[in-house]
Amino acid sequence: MKKIDSKIPEGPLADKWNNYKAKAKLVNPANRNKLSVIVVGTGLAGSSCAASLAEQGYNIKSFCFQDSPRRAHSVAAQGGVNASKNYKNDGDSTFRMFYDTIKGGDFRSREANVYRLAECSASLIDHAVAQGVPFAREYGGYLNNRSFGGVQVSRTFYARGQTGQQLLLGAYQSLLRQVNTGKVTMHTRHEMVELVVIDGKAKGIIARNLETGTLERHEADAVVLATGGYGKVYYLSTLAMGCNGSAIWRAHKKGAYMAGVSWIQFHPTCLPQHGENQSKLTLMSESLRNDGRIWVSKKVGDDRLPNSIPEEERDYYLERRYPAFGNLAPRDISSRAAKERIDAGFGAGAMKNAVYLDFSKAIIAQGVDKIKAKYSNLFSMYEKINGIDAYKEPMLISPAAHFTMGGLWVDYELMTTIPGLFALGEANFSDHGANRLGANSLLQACVDGYFIAPYTIPNYLSGELKTDKITTDHPAFAEAEIAARRQLDRFLNTKGKFSADYFHKKTGKLLYEKCGLSRSKENLEEAIISLKLLKESFEKDLLITGDDTLNSELEKAGRVADYIELAELMCHDALQREESCGAHFREEYQTTEGEAVRNDSDFCYVSAWEWKGAQQPPELYKEPLTFESVELAVRSYK
C-alpha cells in the first residue's frame, strides 16, 4: 500500500514555503539540458509551467488537443484574478486572503497549500504586467481592483470581462517564446491516451496525433498533467466541448489517487437548458448579481410572463433566506437555493428550469445608462443567445456544472502518488477545499505553473540525473501503446447503435439528478448501479463511424468511456462523505431550515481514492486535515 504523505514543510505557516525553497534540491545549469519534461495541457497551468521550466534550461515537450495552445479553456474565465496586493489599502494581507480561501472552501483544504497560494499571488500580478497583460487601470495609471463574492476587500484584478483570455495569451506568448528558443517542442492536436510508468515512476506518455490518428511514444524524466477540470462529465456545463478528464483518469488507472472527486461547483448564473439538442450552458458573470435581484413566482407552475407577475406575488428567495448577503450569497448557497425553488415547482421559463434575474429596480434607481456601462457586453451576449432584451425583461438563469475542486491527489510539491507525475491547476484537488471562491481559479493555475512547479519539479529531477536514461524502446511503452490501440479498435468495431454523445448525455443527466447540487444515500447507490449498466451498454452499443485517422467521434468515445468510470467514482466519493460541506450537499445532513451541516469530528480529512480495477470498488485513504492557524467555524450568510 502506498503511503499518503502530504510532505508539508516544517515551521510556522508563514515560513513553510520559504523553508521549502531554501532546502529544495537544484540542478546545475549545465545539467538541465540533459533532462526533459512532458507537459500535457496548455492552459494557464500548463503553459506557465512549460515556459518557466524551459527558461531554466530543461527540454520541454508540450501537448494540447486543440489546434493551438491559445485555445485552452482558461481563455473563457471572465471575472478576474485575486491577489493580496492591498493596493486599495482596505485591510488585505496574505493571511486575510488565506483565511477567506480556507473558509470559502468550508475548511476542507490544507492550510499550508492555501497560505502559499495567497503568498505567491502578488508576484503573479507583477509577472503578468511584465508580460503585457492589459489589466484595468485607474486614470492615474495604477492598477484597478474590484470586489468579488465571499470577501470583504477589493483584491480582484481584471481585464474587462476577458481576464482569463488575457492571462492565457501572456502565458501562451511565453510558451511560444520558448518554442522559438528551441527549448519547447509543441505538439498541437495531440491527446494523451496512456501514461507510461517504469519502475514505479512516470517516464512518458502515449499520445494520439489527432490529425493522422497515429499513436506516438514520448519519453521524459517527469510528466506534468495540467489538463483542467472534468466538469464536462455533466455534459451540459460551462466548459468547452473538448474539456475532458481523460489524462487524469488514465493516470488514476495507473496508480495516481483521485481526491475530493465529488466536489463540483455549480455556477448559479448560467443560461438554462432550452432543449434536448443543447450542447452548452453559457456562463453569465457573477458580477451581475451586484445589481440583479433573483426571484421566482410565489405560484407553482406560473405561466404568466415575468413582467405581468405583480410585485407582491414574487418571491425574492435569496433576500428572504439570507438577508445579510441577499443576492450576493456564495455560489454553492445561491445555486442550491435556486434548485430548491425549481424542484418545488416554482421554476420559470418554457422548461420551468430557471429563475429570474431582474434588473428593473436597478434600472429605475440608477438609470439605464449606468447599467449599460457596467454590463452591456453581458446583456448583448444574452441577447445574442436568447434574442431577449434584458433591459426590458428579466434574464432567465439557472445553475450549471462549472469547476471541479476535486482532481488528482497531490502533495505539497504538487506530485501525485506516482513519483515523477505532477498535477497542476484544476487537474489537481489541492487548494479550494469543498468550494472555490470566485477569481481564485486563474490564480491557482498560474501560481502552480509559474511559481511552485519551477521549484518542486527540479527538486525531483535532481534525483533523475543519476538514473539510467529510458528510451521509447522500453517494453512499457510497447505495452501502453498496445493497450491504447486495443481500445481504439474496440470503439471502432463495436458497431452498436448509439453515438458517443448519447452516452455522454445519459451520464450527465444521471449525475445532475443523483450527484449534482444535492445528493442522498439512496440516489447515489442507485446512480452507481445505473452507471455500471450504462458502462455495459457503452461497451456493446457504441457506434463510431469513420476510421482511425482524423475522427472527432473516436476522440469523443475515449473521453466518454473515462467519464462513465469517473462518474462512478464521484458517486462513491459523495456516498462515503456523510456530511454536507461546500458544494457537497447531502440531504440527510442539513438543518431544519435546509442549511448544510458539516461534520468536523468525523470528516475533517481529504478522501483520496485508489483504483482497484473495473470489477472492484475503489479504496479510500484519508489524509487528515489539521488546522493550526484558523478555528473551524460554521459558514453563515444569514
Next chain:
Amino acid sequence: MKLFLKIWRQLNASSKGEMVNYEIDGISEQMSFLEMLDLLNESLIQLGERVIEFDHDCREGICGQCGIMINGRAHGPLKHTTTCQLHMRSFKDGDTIYIEPFRAAAFPILRDLKINRKSFDAIITSGGYINAGTGQAPEANSIPITYEQSEAAFDTAACIGCGACVATCKNSSAALFTSAKVTHLSLLPQGQLEASKRVIAMVRQMDAEGFGSCSNTEACEVECPQDISVLSIAKMNYEYNKAVLLKK
C-alpha cells in the same frame, strides 16, 4: 424549420473536395448553428456515415477555434460574432445554406471544415511577446500606464486568433491578426524596448507563411468577431517602416 445545406466535404489536404447536399428538419430557432451541425452529424452516424468534421471548442465566442464560411461570409451573417455564437433564428424555414471552410493557402484543409492554422502560431513564435522570464518582473505598479493607453492596447489584445480576417480578405492577408499583436505590445511601455525587432520578425514570418499582402480593402474589420480596427494595420506599417529606417 427545414433547411437545405450545401457542405464542403474533403478527405484530406491533398484530395479534391466537393459540395454535398444535405436536408435537415426539426431545427428550432433557439439552437446554435453548431448544434444544428451536431444534429446533422448524429443523423449521419445513424446512417453509418462519417461525420462532418468541424472545429469548435468553447462555444461562447472566446477560444477562436470555430470558424466556418456561411453563405460566403466568415462566421455567418451577423457582425462581430463567432460561428458558435450564431443561432438559427438568423435563418428561416426553407433556406439554403452554403457551409465551407475558411480558405487560404496558409490555412490548409485537414478534413471537411477543419483547417490548420499553425501559421498563426508561427507568427507569434517569431516575436509576438515581451521577453520577460518568470521571476524577472518588477513591482506591478512601478510601470504606470494611463487608462487610455491600457484600453487602447486591450482593443487589439482582444484578438481571438480565429482567422476570419484571413478568410475574408481577397488576398488572404494576415495583416489584421499580426498588427493586432504588434499594436497591443508596442502601445505598452513594457513592450517598447523590443518594438523594432518584434515588428520586423513578425512581418517577415507573416510573409514566409504564405499570407498575401494587405491592399486596404478593410474587409477584415467587418468580419472580426472582436471588432479590431484596421487602424492597427496602419500602426503596424508605421512601426515597421520606422524599424526598417532606423535599423542599424
